[in-house]
Amino acid sequence: LKTRAVRKGDRYVVDGQKVWISTAQVADNILLLARTTPLDEVKKPTHGLSLFYTQIDRETVKIHEIEKMGRKAVDSNEIFFEGFEIPVEDRIGEEGEGFKYILEGMNPERILMAAEATGLGFAALDKAKTYAAERNVFNRPIGQNQGIQHPLARNWMNLEAAWLMVQRAAWEYDTGKPCGASANAAKYLAGEAGFDACQQAVMTHGGFGYAREYHVERYLRESLIPRIAPVSPQLVLCFIAERVLGLPKSY
Ligand SMILES: Cc1cc2nc3c(=O)[nH]c(=O)nc-3n(C[C@H](O)[C@H](O)[C@H](O)COP(=O)(O)OP(=O)(O)OC[C@H]3O[C@@H](n4cnc5c(N)ncnc54)[C@H](O)[C@@H]3O)c2cc1C
Missing domain, CATH: 1.20.140.10 (Butyryl-CoA Dehydrogenase, subunit A, domain 3)
Structure with missing residues (x-):
């Protein structure tokens, strides 16, 4: 998991991409797991990930729909984060513990x-x-x-x-x-x-x-x-x- 969220004061700045994200065409908010501690600084790859629930800013989050063979009622997407800012209060739980929560x-x-x-x-x-x-x-x-x-x-x-x-x-x-x-x-x-x-x-x-x-x-x-x-x-x-x-x- 490579999408990075870097803390800058009272915000995190997110860069990276995700694929197969459901309902992003219509969603207002996103549940996002991103890396807050670089991979080479953690003991296990599942450490150093944080979970956020926040509003999607369509200026810094680019969303492309994936055409698919079925399940037409639910859109599926590729998402690109380019300097997407998340307020610290939109983090769920402790920093670095996100994988435990998503599990x-x-x-x-x-x-x-x-x-x-x-x-x-x-x-x-x-x-x-x-x-x-x-x-x-x-x-x-x-x-x-x-x-x-x-x-x-x-x-x-x-x-x-x-x-x-x-x-x-x-x-x-x-x-x-x-x-x-x-x-x-x-x-x-x-x-x-x-x-x-x-x-x-x-x-x-x-x-x-x-x-x-x-x-x-x-x-x-x-x-x-x-x-x-x-x-x-x-x-x-x-x-x-x-x-x-x-x-x-x-x-
Ligand atoms: C319609 C749809 C909706 C989805 N919605 C979501 C969603 O809302 N949120 C979300 O996070 N994901 C979603 N997904 C993603 C889905 O969970 C993944 O596509 C799925 O887990 C397979 O992972 P992958 O595509 O990365 O396949 P890959 O990891 O690229 O694997 C490709 C093939 O190689 C095999 N393979 C890989 N490694 C090994 C190995 N070591 N040994 C043997 N075989 C191996 C896999 O089993 C698979 O058959 C969705 C997918 C689809 C199709």
């Missing part, structure tokens, strides 16, 4: 995205099941073929299993227990199960899977987001390998 929100965000992925997968499965029962080819519903049934049955099992992990993670979080492993596992399992179900729903619809009319093409596009964000599946695997299995850090 608090990461596990619930993973659980939330996992729930979204599961819901999307079940919605797609519902469409696929309905179409498979209704569409007749060679005088019988396509859903009478095991080649159609079995992938959908697998989707259901994987979605149900992912949903159990989502609930376990949510329960751990709600009851104040450590939930990092389950939140990451839920995000991974739900992201993959949701994507697989959406892809299978498109294939079950044949050519009409590609048509907008049945919505499954949209579900497939949307299902890529909880697969990629807020943490990639590969980095979840790294987390589980390191923090749960005790293997050496690989990156």
